[in-house]
Amino acid sequence: MIRSVLFLFLLVFYLLPFQGLITAPVLAITAEEQLADPDLEYRARGLSKQLRCLVCQNQSIDDSDADLAKDLRAEVRAQILAGADDKTILTNLQERYGDYVLLKPPVSLATTLLWATPILTLILGAGLILLARRRKNVPAPPPDRPETSPDAREAKSEAQSPPPVSLPIFIGIGGICIAGAASLYWFVLGTPHLPAQPLSSRTAEISQTTGAAQKQLQARQEAYEAARENSQKQPENIGAWLSLALASAELGKTAEELAALRTALRLGKGDIAIKSMLAEALTRAADGQVIPEARQLVAETLQENPREPRALFLSGLALMDDGDYQGALDKWGYLVEISPVDAPWLSMVATNMQQAAKKAGIEATSLPALSEQTLAEAAQMSAEERTQMIEGMVEQLYQHLQGNPQDAPGWQRLARAYEVLEQPEQALEAWLRASEVGTNDLKLQIEVLERLMEAGRDEKKSVQIAEQAQAPLARARAIQKDNPEFLFFAGHFARLAGDIETAQQSWQSLLKSLPPESETARLLQAELDKLVP
C-alpha cells in the first residue's frame, strides 16, 4: 500500500511540470541558525522579534539580514540553550547595548513623556471640553461701543452670524474627539504592558497587497483551496487527502490536517506511511508530547517496518516523555545508524540526543560519532571544507565497500553521498551496485528505478538508461509480482528505449487497474495519447 501511495505522488510529480509549489519562506534567519527543539526555537523567534537590529535601527533582528543581527540571533539562541529565561536574556543584551536594543522602550525617566503623551492629550481634550462648556454659559459680551441707531445695531448683529453657539460646540466636539482618540490610543496601542509589535508583524497583518511573504501565503492559501476542492471532488483519492493535509499543515490548520490524514489513513487501509504522518501531526498538535493515540500509531508502524525514521524518532520522543532517557538514546542511536549520511533529520536527532544525554547524565562522548558538535562544526565549515569532509567519508565508505561488496545499504549511502557531492554518474553507478546486491529489498529497487527515471530525462542517455533499468525492474517484479507501479515504470522505460508498443501495453494494463474517473487515470490517458504520433 505504501508503494501505491508513493506511486500516486510520483505519477503526479512526473506528469505535472514542477512549478516550485513548495518554496522556502523568505526569512532572514537560515535553517542552520535554528534550534532543533521547536519550543526553544519558538522562544528564540519571539525574543528576536523584540530586539532591534542596531545597524538597521528600525528592523528587528528577526527580520534583518545584517551580520550583527545574525550574531545577536546566535547569542539569543546560545543563551536559551544555556538555560536563561527570556527576561534574563533581554536584560543581558540591554546591559550591553542599552535600552535602544529593545524595540519596545521601557518605562524610565527618559521615556516618561513618550508613555505619558496619550494621557496628556486626554487631559488637553478634557480641558477643551470644559472650556467649551464655560463659554456656553457666559453670555455674549455687550457691545463695547454704543451704536448710532437701533437699526444699525440690528444689521450688525445679523452680520455677525453664524450664531455664537457654534464655536463652543465646535470646540466641544473637537475636545471629545481628541479625548476619545487619546484613550483609544492609550488602551489599544500605548500601555507599557502590551506586548511589543514589531513592524514586520504589523505589516504582515495590514498589507495584503505586496511582498513575497504575502504572495507565498496567498499561494499556500490557493494550494489549500485547490486541495480542499480536489479532496471533495475525489473523496476516494488518498493523494488528494494527503495534499490537503500538507497544505493545511503549511497554513497551520492543525485540525484540518489531522482530519485529512485520518481520512487518508482510512482510505489507505492502515498504510504505515500515513500512520506515521498522523502520529507526527498529533505530536505537533500536542506541543511535542506523544499522546497515546500517536504512540499506538507509532507502535503499529514500527511493527510493520522497524526502520521507519519518523516512527523511530517519535518512539524516542515518547520514551523521553516517560523519563526513559537511555531507551530514547538507543532508539535515536539506531535511527542515526540506519539513516543516510545526508538525511535532513540528523541534526534534529543529534540535538535531541544531546538533551537526552544531559538529562540522563550520560557523557556525551559515548554518543555516536555524529554528535551535535560534529554537525555544528560542519555547519560552520565553508562549502569547500564541507565538501572535503564528505569526500573523506565517501573515500572511507568506498574502501569499505571494496572489501564488502555485498553491503547494499553501504552502496545506498555511497550513492546518496555522491548525490550530495553532485556527482550524478557515480551516484547512479552506486545505485546500480546497490540494486545488484540488495535483490530482496523492494524499497531499494524502487528507489533505484526512480533515480533511473530522473537520469533518463537527459535525452542523450535515455536509451542507455532504459537498458540499465531492465535489471532493477526485473528484480522488483521478482519481489512483488503485480504492483501497478512497475507497470508504470515498465511503460516509461520502454518509451525511453523507443519501444512504443510495449509502453502502450504496459500503460494500457495499468490504466485498467486505476479507478476510471481518477485524476491519475486522466493524466495517464493523456500520456498514452501522446505516445501515438
Add this chain to the structure above:
Amino acid sequence: MARSITHFLPLILFAILAVIAAIALVMTLSGERKISELPSALIGKPVPVTELPSLTDAQAFVKIDGTGNAPYMVNFFASWCAPCRAEAPALAILAKEIDIIGIAYKDKPEDSRKFLADFGNPYARIGIDNAGNAGLDWGVYGVPETYIISADGIVLKRHAGPIDGDNLRKIFLPFIASLKAQ
C-alpha cells in the same frame, strides 16, 4: 478675551511645535545634535572582562579587565573595513598619547597582520575576536569602534565610526589630556 484665546489656540500650538522643530533642525544641521549617534550602555560601567588570543604571539592572551595603572583605549578594527583604514593616521597620533588595545573583529589573523603591515600598527596589544563574541560583550555595532577606559577599568567614552581629524582634535586629544591631568 476668552474668545480670542480659543481662536488663536491652534495657531499657538502650531507655533510651539514649529519652534521645537526649528531648534531640532538647526541643531542637526549645525552638527550639535547627531541623529545617527548611537547610545552606549557601557558608559560609566566597568569594562566587560575580555580575554582573547593574541595576534602577535600565538601562545599569549590579551586580557582586558579592571586592573591597570593608566587609562587606555580599546579599538575594534578589521582588515575588511574601509573606515578603519581612514582612521589609521588618527590612531597613530593617539598611540603616542595613550595605550591602544586593538581587537581584530571578525577577521582572519593573516588578513589582520597584512592590514597592520600596510597601514601601520598603533596597538600596544592585539586580540583576535574571530567569532565576534567580544564585540557582542562590548555592544559593538560595527567596526571601527573605540572606547576610552579609565585606569580603574571604567568605560568613559565610546566612539562609533572612524576617528577623523576633526574629532581627534575636538574630542579625543582634549579628553585624553584631561585624563592625564587628573
